[in-house]
């Protein structure tokens with residue numbers, strides 16, 4: 383008999399979700415990089431950045447998928463290395479779309495977004511690998527997210543974005559991603575770590591990974607499509 387446990391099984395629905403997302407990341411990378419050559423030159427760097435985000439995620443998903451299929455464990459290290467690279471790139475994107483529209487913003491906008499991101503991810507990582515209790519890691523992670531939300535809803539970038547109607551629209555969609563799309567991650571964490579512990583059970587890695595995979599699909603590919611649409615509309619005229 384062949385060594386079947388190294389291959390995807392039909393009953394492994396979390397494995398199937400890893401598989402689908404890994405392929406979707408590769409396909410969207412090709413799409414974003416290709417489309418980047420067709421938009422107005424001021425938008426090219428923005429599309430390159432979203433293509434890099436899905437490229438980095440795609441590489442990590444191939445490893446996460448194999449790790450999951452052959453061990454049945456949560457690929458925590460791969461997942462967080464991916465997030466530590468891709469979330470800052472997405473934060474740069476907020477800055478880039480303002481710059482692409484010719485709006486001057488100070489670089490402190492980017493630094494505030496980066497600091498919020500690092501606090502958010504370090505809190506989550508420490509909670510997941512057991513450096514901190516899952517509950518305490520969660521509280522730190524939430525604090526980082528609040529810093530980001532504050533900057534894009536009330537900070538300098540939000541005030542500057544209001545000055546251009548096109549950018550205002552895009553900024554509103556990106557805000558929705560960060561507020562609603564990103565909310566899927568802490569929900570995954572709660573279902574994976576907090577609720578099982580309240581019931582005295584171990585971590586629920588199936589639900590955790592399924593929700594994270596769905597969240598990455600939405601927040602990387604949909605995020606990229608919003609930027610692509612903005613670039614596309616702006617290049618037509």
Ligand SMILES: *C/C=C(C)/C=C/C=C(C)/C=C/C1=C(C)CCCC1(C)C
Pocket residue numbers: 465468469502503505506507519520521522523524527564565567568571598601602
């Ligand atoms: C491409 C990857 C993205 C956009 C990842 C985003 C991750 C988050 C928004 C994670 C958030 C978390 C909290 C707000 C609380 C603590 C646990 C985390 C790290 C899952």
